[in-house]
Amino acid sequence: MxxxxxxxxxxxxxxxxxxxxxxxxxxxxxxxxxxxxxxxxxxxxxxxxxxxxxxxxxxxxxxxxxxxxxxxxxxxxxxxxxxxxxxxxxxxxxxxxxxxxxxxxxxxxxxxxxxxxxxxxxxxxxxxxxxxxxxxNRIDKDNSTLKQMKELIKTESERKIVELRELQWDSSDKERDFESEIDVIREDARVQMDELENVFARADPQRYKPREVPDYLIDSISFSIMTDPVVTKNGHSYDRSVIMDHLRRSNTDPLTREPLRQEDLRPNLALKQVCTEFLEENAGWAVDY
Amino acid sequence: MFAQKRLQKELHNIHNYLPPGIGIASASDLSIWKMDIQVLDTNPLYADQIYRLQFKFSQSYPIEAPEVTFVKEDGIEIPMHPHIYSNGVICLDLLGKNWSPVQNVESVCMSIQSMLTSNTKNERPPGDDNFVRSGYRSPRNINFVYDDDTV
The missing domain is CATH 1.25.40.10 (Tetratricopeptide repeat domain)
Incomplete structure (x- = not known):
């Protein structure tokens, strides 16, 4: 027990x-x-x-x-x-x-x-x-034309579905699989909308600029964009959580190998501001950059 | 941790550019890479030879150093050097106590390349036989003595 x-x-x-x-x-x-x-x-x-x-x-x-x-x-x-x-x-x-x-x-x-x-x-x-x-949201808003065209696709597919439903109501044909036909209509509409969005995206030069994170926003240990940069005595900046990982293993400056303690790190507020603003505008791709 | 992402980026970078005499032999996953290095000047010890380095990365890379050794494969030998044991283990402070996470695969290859370029002694480290017989493969388990600055 x-x-x-x-x-x-x-x-x-x-x-x-x-x-x-x-x-x-x-x-x-x-x-x-x-x-x-x-x-x-x-x-x-x-x-x-x-x-x-x-x-x-x-x-x-x-x-x-x-x-x-x-x-x-x-x-x-x-x-x-x-x-x-x-x-x-x-x-x-x-x-x-x-x-x-x-x-x-x-x-x-x-x-x-x-x-x-x-x-x-x-x-x-x-x-x-x-x-x-x-x-x-921004894309949808910017492109009211796109929105209207998406509405058209939606209305058209809904009209087809209603038609099918009416047919289904009147029909005695047990063999015909109306549900999967309706699924096909929905899927077609979805694909059409995706394609439409792609075409509009390509036509928008704002979103066609090269997607690169500048080197000065990249942490030289993790190779990712910094979110909380701190600066060492020699003026080089690292992301706080990354340099702390390093300091747990070795109390040295990664570049000069001079002694470096956690207390010696200072926040780099200006750089942090730049990183934050960059992420505001580009987080969708810059996080995985 | 960030090992995977960092290695992906390093791989991307070295596919785009590598210094002369350094090449990728294989990097099919993110745990073991093989890099080929050549000595470019006319050092008679290494003329016309290609050597192969194996990099083993842990989940803690680059906070932790990669394990770097020379490997023997078909037609590829271990270079003769007073800091390189005949089983491929390299005695280099950069890969041990002086590792820094700002180092990378490319910079390690370049350091080892220049270590070969500047060498003139056609010999193995003292105690090579014993060392190789003792079966140490992992450089991390060894306390090297880095006192010989002449090579």
């Missing part, structure tokens, strides 16, 4: 949950953490643990709820902000995700977390997703 759960402490249940998690038993872990929370609803780590399990189970709304509970108990719960951002990205809610991701990043830096580079990547991911959404 397993011990009666009423006799198990929240800590025991948490350990049991962790064990399930390690074995890849997400549902078991979810159950144990839930029982632990029922006993001790004030321990934020129980909520972040359960959020991680629910991330595995793709239950993103629940992840966000658990993260919010964790944050309400402890405002500095870095993992709570971090996972909320990840879940919101999965739900295509980039603006909210960005807010959580930026807080997570600040907490990760303040807490010297080894996850800082991963958190910084989530910030970029949120910026990229937001850019893509805004870009879509």
């Amino acid at each position: 397993p011990p009666n759960i009423l006799e198990m402490s929240a800590e025991d249940l948490k350990q049991a949950g962790n064990k399930c998690f390690q074995n890849g038993d997400w549902l078991g872990a979810d159950k144990k953490y839930s029982q632990a929370i029922a006993i001790d609803p004030t321990n934020f780590a129980l909520f972040t643990n359960r959020a991680l399990v629910r991330m595995k189970l793709l239950r993103y709304e629940d992840v966000i709820n658990d993260c919010m509970s964790a944050i309400n108990i402890n405002r500095d719960a870095m993992k709570g902000h971090y996972m909320a951002a990840q879940a919101l990205i999965q739900l295509s809610r980039p603006s909210e995700a960005l807010g959580f991701a930026m807080t997570a990043y600040q907490l990760a830096i303040a807490q010297h977390s080894k996850s800082a580079t991963d958190v910084a990547n989530v910030v970029l991911e949120a910026k990229k997703q937001r850019w893509k959404k805004l870009e879509r």
